[in-house]
Amino acid sequence: MEVQNKYIVIKHHIEDAPKEAIFELKTGTIALSVAPGSDDIIVKNLYISIDPYQINRMKLSSSSQGTSSFAAPINPGEAIDGAVIGKVVASGNAKFQKDDLVLGVFTWAQYSLVKEGSILRKLESSEFPLSYYLGVLGNNDLLRFNGLSAYAGFFELCKPQKGEKVFVSAAGGAVGNLVGQYAKLLGCYVVGCAGTQKKVELLKKELGFDEAFNYKEVKDLNYALKRYFPDGIDVYFDNVGGETLEAAVANMRIFGRVAVCGVISEYSSGGRKASPNMLDIVYKRISIRGFLAADFLNVFEDFFSKTSDYLRTGKLKTIEDISSGVESIPSAFVGLFKGDNIGKKVISLAEE
């Protein structure tokens, strides 16, 4: 049995800001069965994770591109892969049965043909809504791991102490909102910045941030941070780079720690690159460290069980922004760079 299969490609590489027009919705066909002897798996996709880092894979060249999955180039016309949760429709692989819930790196499509060697695992638990396993509980063999990024970047890299002063940028985003909540659970003073008043309200009223502000309404970021952190910042969790990083460094205390999770303001060529004051970095003994959650799989079990507990007891809130259908992917993706999403951006594709 063959069915139509809608999927998304890029028409050409991204050169500056991402625009919906570079994406194209295509329709192909896919067999919902596998040939005898094949170990292919056919997956009906249920939820697709939409993540900013993908823009770097869509550029023609980047010094950071390589062969690893998080950096492999996405080429025009080719199906785009990313983190997806789906249900097995047909399987030539004895480890997977029809109707198994799986997560892995599949195509931005209604159905995906998953070859031997792909990143793929069974979803063992479904205690929480399925989309959580792409976000807050982001799992350990996917490309990106919002929950683990927040947890490992904050606790493992920054080694925060109760009472320390924490600043989070893109705090209304998939990772930032979790960092702020973890920091509050530890007993830190937490300030977040975001790009809309709605997000600011959410951070303060729903997520328990001590303070939050709309960076677009701030004339002087340096001065704003001085006001929120009169004694300086101990930990800055950076999702944006650019002038926010500069202002954070200028306001850090001695032995301040910066975890660089992403630099969304620098992903499109219009964004100004950060030039943090290196003299501050020396005199205040600041550390700036980039990281990938994949390097912290050793704390995955700890992260998963603690975070699940926090979710069960309502100590941690999940913020998701869900659109429907493959057709919504281009605007969802482009919206990430305009700050349209509140929390984790997910595409819902089909009823289970």
Added chain:
Amino acid sequence: MEVQNKYIVIKHHIEDAPKEAIFELKTGTIALSVAPGSDDIIVKNLYISIDPYQINRMKLSSSSQGTSSFAAPINPGEAIDGAVIGKVVASGNAKFQKDDLVLGVFTWAQYSLVKEGSILRKLESSEFPLSYYLGVLGNNDLLRFNGLSAYAGFFELCKPQKGEKVFVSAAGGAVGNLVGQYAKLLGCYVVGCAGTQKKVELLKKELGFDEAFNYKEVKDLNYALKRYFPDGIDVYFDNVGGETLEAAVANMRIFGRVAVCGVISEYSSGGRKASPNMLDIVYKRISIRGFLAADFLNVFEDFFSKTSDYLRTGKLKTIEDISSGVESIPSAFVGLFKGDNIGKKVISLAEE
């Protein structure tokens, strides 16, 4: 008995590049005795350490200025203090006797009046030439510690492994030449950059660097580093900041480490500030850390005994650049920023 005492002041704060004309040689008088009941000490200065960081104290304002001794402002007309080795001429303090060799933070002068509470200690050992105690054996309660900076910054911050690839900027300077020598003693591959052919020859022929190059003769620093490090840089010991830092980051391997000891190219306002590629920092999990040797006093004994051994056995060479007389301080200081010095810059003031 009163004698004439020549000393150096700044006429006004430094606004951009340091020039000799901002300095003034003054002549005062000083009593070579102390009043009964006073705990003052009069020191005849023998060697004065000339260090780039002092420029930051001579600026009108700096976000890094504070009250700590390494950052306290130097004001026009006031005697300038820095690391000095001298001999006690008269002492009202029972712990110090006439003719004791001392080191501490004294004035850029022929004689210094040292008040209670100043940074001051006896020089217990004089196995090596006295000037060594300002440089390669730079001691643990002075403002700056070239030897300890090199040792702690390299070993403690960078955690280098035998066989790793190490890049050192300002490798002909007081700290850089030691870092490269320590790295060679550990068994690393070491490349240094410097600003004259003479320094390049010294690094390769005298100090055992695997490679060295004159950055002024290189058109594309990024390309040059690619050539010297085809497999990438593991450790970059940064003394200069600016575009050298950018090129090093672009050429780093995953989990590369940058120790930022100083950023001399950014000290004067003409210097372009570093904008390292933050995406590289994330994807390659690079760490950039500023440090002060003062934070590593816990390894001082280890540093001092190992370094003394290396000096005794000739495994480590000492590179010093010595000028004579208080009058030579302005050109010596300004020369630091033009790369005039080869190795540690010291002013010799008097016969012992």
